[in-house]
Amino acid sequence: MGFPGTWMTESESVVYRVVPKCACSTIGQILYYSDHGTFFDGDIHDAQNGLHKWALEASQPIITANVKTRSAYAFTCVRNPYTRILSSFFDKICGIQRNGKRYRGNLVPLLIQKYGIEVGDAPDFEFDQIRSFRRFLLFARDTIRWRRPMEPDIHWSGMSGHVGTFIVNGGLYNKIVWTETFDEGMQQVLDNIQTRHPVDLSAIPRFNESEGHGPKRAHPVEDYFDDMSMHLIKEMYGRDFDLFKYDFDNPGNKLPIGEIDLDEVHAKLGD
Template sequence: MGFPGTWMTTSESMVYRVVPKCACSTIGQIMYFSDHGSYFDGDIHDAKEGLHKWALEGSQEPITRNVQQHKSYAFTCVRNPYTRILSSFFDKICGIQRNGKRYRGNLVPLLTQKYGINVGGEDGQGEFDQIAAFRRFLLFARDTIKFRKPMDPDIHWSAMSGHVSTFIVNGGIYDKIVWTESFDDGMQDVLAAIDTPHAIQLKDVPRFNESEGHGPKRAHPVEDYFDDLSMHLVYEIYKRDFQLFKYDFANPGNKMPVDEIDLDEVHAKLGD
């Protein structure tokens, strides 16, 4: 299986396991800058050189060698499951993507047909009930994750623990798990622990949110989207994410973690 979703600087100063919707664009650009002294011109997900990625055939051998020997500082980044699934909905379901089309082509028509979801018409510009549409999407997301129907789960809303675990199962060890909610503090810990060819000041780093502007603005506070049934569905899908990464299930309005992450617990429970 190898190390899917794993990126590594060409200098091998650090190794990062990507978790979608968790500051991955910004982290990738920080890694790129730390090697080259400049940011990648465009979406870092499109970069084919200047950064080792598991998806690039020539990167697989150096990533495997490094990770299995734990030669470099390895980390990942996680996010509150409530805000992550909401972000996925507004970006991937409501938004028109960079290519001018809906995400995955026929996905939104499928949701309209099978779940009665309306997200602003073909161009995404129409008015719609965000809360009602999101709660129906949540049912769809649960069906994909629990039953793999009407399709396999998408990486943008599959559980973070699933992404994080592949790295461990195949022999990787994390030195740090960063919370998106306190990104600068966590990323500073990463940078303080390593030597990079080019120094980088986090306060000067732009936020490379490639999904920003794809979809409509969220019209309500986070907690308004989650009634009792929605919270039950979220817990059914993301129970391990709440437990391992220490987020507050009981209060969707509290995006901050409530305890420190126990790396030993993460490795033990996700390494099976």
């Protein structure tokens, strides 16, 4: 299976397991900058050079050799499951993608037909966000639990699944960064590696490639989650809350409530 979703600097200073919707655009640009002293011109997900990626065939043996010998510092980044699934909804379901079209072609029409969601239209995107989001949660649960009407999308499949593939295939994490305390966690990563170019996190812009292409969230996070919604969230992401120490009982608290135990993560996701 190898190491899907894994990126590594060309200098092999650091290995990063991408978790979608968890600051991956910003992290990718930081890694690129640390080697080249400049940012990639465009969406870092589109970069075909300047960064080793598992999706690039030529990079696979280089990444494999490094991860198997654990030569480089390895990390990933996670996010509160409540805000992550909300971000996925507004970006991938309601938003217009970089190519000017809806995400995955017929996905949104399918959701409108089968689940009764609304997504609104530019420029105002007027619709009942809470009602539509809760219906989207039913769809997300169906994909994760029963893999119908399609396989779960990487943007709302559980973070544990993404993080775990790296461990199962022989990788070992040195650090798991929380998106919510990004600068602090990313600084610890940078403090543990040798970069070709110094990185000043305070001067790094946030690269949010999905921003501005859809509706803005109109309500506080907690307003989107009633008892049934929280039940669905627990069903989908219970392991994520436990391993990455987020507060399931309070959707309005995006901050972690404990320290991540890397030994526990490796033990539970390494099966």
